[in-house]
Amino acid sequence: MAPINADVNGRQAYVPVKESLPEVETENGKSANGYSYETLLETANFLLSRTSIRPRIGVICGSGMGSYWKEGSLAESIEDADCVPYEDIPNFPVSTVEGHHGKLVFGKLEGVPVVAMQGRFHYYEGYPLWKCCLPVRVMKLLGVETLIATNAAGGLNPSYKIGDIMIVRDHINMMGFAGNNPLHGPNDERFGPRFPPMNKAYKLEYRKIAKDVAKELNIENIVREGVYTCLGGPNFETVAELNMLKMVGVDAVGMSTVHEVITARHCDMNVFALSLITNECVTSYDDAEANHEEVLDVGRMRQDILKKFVSRLVHRFAKETISP
């Protein structure tokens, strides 16, 4: 049915009639914010048939972290590994970015059953946010209770150095300000509530454990805690954009994670996230330009430390906070 014009406060306004919103209705098992619960159950059941591992923790490997260099990366250090390429998984997108391999790795880290995404999906690749986050819902249906999201990010806080690791305390959902949210569209209560709170998105207990672990590993001098934001990319930011983000309290800038965390919290997963600071954000017109090669190089430089750090976190999170 065509939209109608209505008189609103003395103005002619464009008011779509209710029937003219077919795009939010379920169509071929896919609604505006993603595949149906039943469709994702099929994906989860397919994966469970491909491995005997029953993961309790899910890890998303950021750019250059565990995803680019085969030898010695976090994902490659997973024991008893069963790898499933994304193109074999029903309803899964495929990775298109250098530094993101494109497979799910099931196995054990320090004895804990995990599933790692060796490659994530980004909005700038052309995927809508719900599709970027589809693996998080699949993880939930596999039985995962805790999500560890890692990313490469530019350091905006002037005290941060390249190679620092930032524990994410909170995020600013810049894309959400423009109405772009992975939960946009009809809500299925089987995943979670219509209006999920986000004030405790990054579990306090995990952040404390991470600081303890940093001390144990003698890396507390490179571990920070701060606020992350995600922009849509793929271009790196302008000087004016970065100066604005600095003013509102952002410490590190990237192109992922925020929507994954929202999706994970919506379905009541525990969340921990970290950013590897791979470059300094360019806040003057004279400074060098950001580039993806530098991001990948710093990922390689830090892969040993990240592997130890995340493995220890997996062990401690499983021991201290996850149901037996």
Ligand SMILES: O=P(O)(O)O[C@@H]1C[C@H](O)[C@@H](CO)O1
């Ligand atoms: O997947 P992450 O968020 O780690 O990747 C960052 C953001 C861009 O994809 C890329 C820019 O170099 O790294």
Ligand code: HPA
């Ligand atoms: O400086 C950056 N900006 C956005 N995303 C990034 N990912 C790594 N570094 C950056």
